[in-house]
Amino acid sequence: MGAAVTNPKDRSTQMKRLFGNVDRAELEKRLPSPAPDKSRASSGGMSGAVKSMQISFSAIEEENERLRAEIRSASAVVELDPDLIVPSFVRDRMDLEGDPQFPLFVEGIRSEGQKLPILVRPVPEKPDAFQVAYGHRRLRACQILGIRVRAIVMPLTDEELILAQGIENAERANLSFIEQALFAVELKNRGYGRETIAKALGRGEEKGLAYISILTATAGALPEELVRKIGPAPTVGRPKWEKLKSFFKDQKLPATANSAVNGLVASEKWQSLSSDERFAAVLRLLTGRAETDDAQVGHVAQVELGDGLSVMTRRTPKVTQISIPHDPVPGLSAWLIERLPQLLEEFKRSEQETKV
Numbered sequence: 001m002g003a004a005v006t007n008p009k010d011r012s013t014q015m016k017r018l019f020g021n022v023d024r025a026e027l028e029k030r031l032p033s034p035a036p037d038k039s040r041a042s043s044g045g046m047s048g049a050v051k052s053m054q055i056s057f058s059a060i061e062e063e064n065e066r067l068r069a070e071i072r073s074a075s076a077v078v079e080l081d082p083d084l085i086v087p088s089f090v091r092d093r094m095d096l097e098g099d100p101q102f103p104l105f106v107e108g109i110r111s112e113g114q115k116l117p118i119l120v121r122p123v124p125e126k127p128d129a130f131q132v133a134y135g136h137r138r139l140r141a142c143q144i145l146g147i148r149v150r151a152i153v154m155p156l157t158d159e160e161l162i163l164a165q166g167i168e169n170a171e172r173a174n175l176s177f178i179e180q181a182l183f184a185v186e187l188k189n190r191g192y193g194r195e196t197i198a199k200a201l202g203r204g205e206e207k208g209l210a211y212i213s214i215l216t217a218t219a220g221a222l223p224e225e226l227v228r229k230i231g232p233a234p235t236v237g238r239p240k241w242e243k244l245k246s247f248f249k250d251q252k253l254p255a256t257a258n259s260a261v262n263g264l265v266a267s268e269k270w271q272s273l274s275s276d277e278r279f280a281a282v283l284r285l286l287t288g289r290a291e292t293d294d295a296q297v298g299h300v301a302q303v304e305l306g307d308g309l310s311v312m313t314r315r316t317p318k319v320t321q322i323s324i325p326h327d328p329v330p331g332l333s334a335w336l337i338e339r340l341p342q343l344l345e346e347f348k349r350s351e352q353e354t355k356v
Contacts, residue, residue: 077117079148082139085130090186106141114138114150119164121156133164162200176232177241181219188216223251229265231275247286257289
């Protein structure tokens with residue numbers, strides 16, 4: 001400890017240097033009123049001026065110590081260098097810069113300042129580093145603007161950190177479906193249960209558990225690399241993502257479809273599309289290929305006729321093929337072929353009667 005500072009002006013300067021970044025209004029909400037100093041009752045022999053000065057110094061020292069205690073307990077709002085802060089070990093947002101609303105968010109902080117602090121925890125192995133629990137958008141905006149970020153520093157376990165993220169998710173409720181799905185499946189892969197994941201997504205209600213299963217099933221069925229290339233797709237909901245999922249088996253596409261998707265992703269057009277448009281382009285491509293494949297291969301069905309006889313049909317937009325096995329009813333094929341002209345006439349009469 002250095003020498004005591006007795007000059008009031010020097011003491012004031014020191015206090016500002018030590019605690020200039022502390023939001024006093026926030027602290028005053030949390031700090032108890034100082035206990036009365038009983039030692040002052042025995043100072044009756046001192047002059048009023050001396051007594052006043054000592055009381056003033058004592059009050060400053062008390063506030064000094066209380067502020068230090070607040071900082072040690074990590075509940076004060078402080079300002080930090082944003083370059084010393086790393087993201088959460090599990091991210092909920094995919095692409096801040098790709099969000100069309102993000103530039104407006106940055107401008108809001110530029111003009112009005114950062115109104116709400118972010119929540120961070122110290123990084124044990126790096127004394128001067130911190131990790132975000134929530135507030136990634138505010139942190140990124142401050143990085144872009146080159147300003148210090150207001151933060152509350154708290155010691156958090158991994159589970160406490162992801163639950164803290166749930167607070168913000170519950171308030172915002174604007175993570176896209178696929179962002180929630182990727183977040184949920186990453187937590188699942190780290191060994192967290194559905195209850196914890198639901199809370200981390202701000203879905204603590206009982207029905208939230210079923211929703212977590214839907215999220216993890218969807219994200220688990222899709223290749224993450226492709227999903228991240230598509231992006232958050234903010235207007236695309238669960239039904240369309242589940243439709244896209246139906247084209248994949250074990251996170252893989254058939255070779256020809258996979259080649260077509262890779263070509264789309266690598267194209268110049270892809271770079272100019274929004275996240276929603278990228279999703280639509282991939283779904284349109286796979287749906288079109290599926291319809292083309294159905295047209296080429298045709299719809300195959302088995303028709304049971306009884307007495308052990310079944311025939312196979314393959315129908316395409318241009319032709320229907322019927323396969324009749326010879327063994328169960330020998331001669332049936334020849335008999336049908338011979339009767340085709342008569343069957344055609346019966347069909348025409350039936351069509352005419354229907355039109356009348």
